[in-house]
Amino acid sequence: MDLTSYAEWAVRLVNELAPPPELIRLRQELAAVFDAAGDERAVVARLNALLVRYPVRPQLSAHDGRPWHLHLAEDPAATAVMGLAAVVAELGADRLGRCREPHCGRAFLDTSSNRSRRYCSARCASRANVAAHRARRRQAS
Ligand SMILES: [Zn+2]
Ligand SMILES: [Zn+2]
Numbered sequence: 001m002d003l004t005s006y007a008e009w010a011v012r013l014v015n016e017l018a019p020p021p022e023l024i025r026l027r028q029e030l031a032a033v034f035d036a037a038g039d040e041r042a043v044v045a046r047l048n049a050l051l052v053r054y055p056v057r058p059q060l061s062a063h064d065g066r067p068w069h070l071h072l073a074e075d076p077a078a079t080a081v082m083g084l085a086a087v088v089a090e091l092g093a094d095r096l097g098r099c100r101e102p103h104c105g106r107a108f109l110d111t112s113s114n115r116s117r118r119y120c121s122a123r124c125a126s127r128a129n130v131a132a133h134r135a136r137r138r139q140a141s
Contacts, residue, residue, distance in 0.1 A: 003082060003083045003086035003087075004083065004086070004087065005083070006072075006079045006080060006082060006083025006084075006086075007080075007083035007084050007086065007087045007109055008083070008109065009076075009079070009080060009083065010030050010080035010081070010083050010084050011107050011108060011109055013026065013027050013030060013076075013080060014027060014030050014031045014034055014106075014107040015106045015107055015120075023076065026076065026077045026080065029046075029050055030050075030080060030081075030084070031107070032046055033046045033047055033050070033084060033096065034096055034097070034098050034107040035098070037094075037096050037097050037098050038094075040093040040094065043088065043093045043096055044088065044093055047081065047084060047085050047088060050077075050081040051081055051082070051085055053077075054075070054077040054078040054081050055078060056072050056073070056075075056078045056079070056082050057072065057073040057075065057078065058070045058071070058072060058073070059071050059072070059073055084096065087109060091111070092115070094110070094115055095109055095110045095111070095115070096109065096110075097109075097110050097117060097118070099118075099119050099120035099121075099124050100118045100119060100124075100128065101119055101120070101124035101125075101127055101128045102131075103127075104119075104120060104124050106120040106121075106124075107120075108120045
């Protein structure tokens with residue numbers, strides 16, 4: 001059971017600009033979790049509410065010669081919420097973030113070892129650096 005891959009799917013859904021109609025509500029609910037990033041208690045309260053609304057249904061499964069192990073029933077809402085909750089439980093609520101690049105704001109999971117991630121991508125990080133550099137130059141002149 002790889003919960004991190006479910007969390008990554010949740011992030012992709014939040015960043016999806018045109019999700020399929022049946023996932024629009026889920027996308028809004030997951031986006032609200034990332035909107036609360038920085039406020040640990042709010043992140044946890046939103047996830048706990050979603051865990052109640054979308055309970056996971058574990059199933060025992062055996063395939064590819066592997067012994068019996070647990071799978072989550074394929075339910076996009078339940079698996080996405082469980083994935084994010086597992087990230088919070090294993091790594092901390094501060095691992096859920098929103099890109100600080102002012103024009104971006106995409107959701108991301110911070111899996112860096114020092115919890116220092118501020119941007120969704122290297123592209124946004126360099127864009128923000130260029131903007132900061134220009135701002136400093138404007139102030140200097
Ligand atoms: Zn399996
Ligand atoms: Zn970004």
